Amino acid sequence: MEENWSTFRELLLPTAVGPRGLERALREAIRSGHLPAGIRLPSTRDLAVQLGVARGTVTAAYDQLAAEGYLAARRGSGTRVALASVTSSSAVAAPAPPVRWHYDLRSGMPALGAFPRTAWISACRIGLESLSDHELGYPEAAGLPALRDELAGYLARVRAMAAQPDDLVITHGSAEALVLLVRSLRDSGHTEVAVEDPSYPGQLELIIEHGLRPVPVRVDDEGLRVADLERTDCRAVVVTSAHQYPLGVVLSPQRRRALVRWAQAVDGLIVEDDYDAEHRYDRPAFGALQALSPEHVAYLGTASKTLAPALRLGWLALAGPRRAQIVESKRLYDRGSGVLEQAGFAELLRSGGYDRHLRKTRRLYRQRRDALLAELATRLPDWQPVGIAAGLHVVLRLPDGVNDRELAKRLAGKGIRLAPLSAYAMTTAPYPGLVIGYGNVGADRLRAAAAAIAGALNPVPPG
Known part of the structure; x- marks a missing residue:
């Protein structure tokens, strides 16, 4: 126990400035398991001397963490990390960083920059x-x-x-x-x-x-x-x-x-x-x-x-x-x-501001849709767009026998985010396809995305 505290004391020295800084450092150490449940902390007097801070600073930090349930103080036994605190075996892992897509072609997203x-x-x-x-x-x-x-x-x-x-x-x-x-x-x-x-x-x-x-x-x-x-x-x-x-x-x-x-x-x-x-x-x-x-x-x-x-x-x-x-x-x-x-x-x-905005964005989305489809028609002529000229996405029908889930997975590995048509089906999809959103991506980026998709398709995964 003393070894754990000595190690953590070295971490506190450069960071614990003022009661809030000490409080945050202690709280994080308990959550992460550096200070396991049951360990006895130094007295307020001893820790103040070791850190070179006022005793009142340590007392304030201990009192706040005791009120939050992280510490427990008993007369005659000092201040300890409470048994209910998070330990190393149950510490919550930091969330994984979000995926940074090179081309984010998810459907349903309007042009946020045009708001x-x-x-x-x-x-x-x-x-x-x-x-x-x-x-x-x-x-x-x-x-x-x-x-x-x-x-x-x-x-x-x-x-x-x-x-x-x-x-x-x-x-x-x-x-x-x-x-x-x-x-x-x-x-x-x-x-x-x-x-x-x-x-x-x-x-x-x-x-x-x-x-x-x-x-x-x-x-x-x-x-x-x-x-x-x-x-x-x-x-x-x-x-x-x-x-x-x-x-x-x-x-x-x-x-x-x-x-x-x-x-x-x-x-x-x-x-x-x-x-x-x-x-x-x-x-x-x-x-x-x-x-x-x-x-x-x-x-x-x-x-x-x-x-x-x-x-x-x-x-x-x-x-x-x-x-x-x-x-x-x-x-x-x-x-x-x-x-x-x-x-x-x-x-x-x-x-009339809403009508004006819609007139502007209809032109914008039409331009983006046309740019995407023109580039795909040049690079992937066997892929056929399905549906009317509308909305913020297009479905591309793939050649029969293509596994659209495997294809979408391969494209994800290249940093291209889109969805296979089969992911939307409760039974079976009518044909293999990809659902590509263009609403929130500029025309030049859509052309580049189409080129990147074509470049990632050798060979196309079979069904």
Whole structure:
């Protein structure tokens, strides 16, 4: 024991300046196991002499660590490291440093550098000035009325929706909106929900975590196969109808109508995840599915793909009695979303700043998508892009027989981050492919990434 303390005393000498420095050094030594449980520390007088500090400095450090449970002092037995302290056998390892990707091509990330900082700051200032003193209290669980008013008008104009301000609920991103819906379905007797296959794995985790079983329904080039959905026992389904994730196809008009007829026949619920419909580059996007049957469609929207995920702003449009249950659940869950961000977003919508930002980023994303695909077409002509010209990612269909997981693993070893299509499938992927995000990567970097991908493919891993 004395040898342990002598070794650590040498470490303390150059670092223990003042009570806070000594306190931090002792705490770290206990956590790391340099001072194991049970070891007796020098008296405050002795340690003060050894370190050349005032006795009060040592006393203050000992008292603080005793209050935190690291040390235990008993009359007649001195001060010891408490038995409950972390020892070398149970010390928490330092977290591994994050991987530094040379090319980060993950999907779902917008151009963070394009965030309209000046317009946002101005909108937040004006929005804050517009708030009454009353509105600075606890927020309405459904969201700031001013934002719901502006958002209802925006959704009617841009997504052809039939939603009134009182149909909207403002949430912490679309993830919370989906959580609220899943919990509502579970509480009303549902045990399962249909999901697109392939689909976003994080969405499946969320559904399972909150008590429902996801049932896969295959997707083809017309979107969700509604005939397959009809053969399940599900009465709820989650769809990305405007731009299927990850395949990028659009739910065809025939299937849109068939899906609504299914919901009406079973008194079911369609959860329309409209995660990036603002980003279509060849033509305007189809109107939201919600307009075809507001009482049977719950619409999810988000600012994460248009502004930035850091805002945690989402919204849910839902008509009928389920909305009141959702609002009450949110009130009990988190007492409502932040008012200041809502006021800023309402002003950005009102002033036209949001529309201007979207016009700018649509051009930017189209340029990035074109740069990536042009370079890949030159270097890897057998790789075929799938889906419509939209969104922040593209799926590249690989030649038959290629193992996309092995290929993605090989590329990761070269510092290139992307995902195999098979990672999104609950059953089997329709074909081997790679899901490549381009939203947060400049055009020149995307060209270089395409060259790096091509250079890493000799030979291509077989299936």
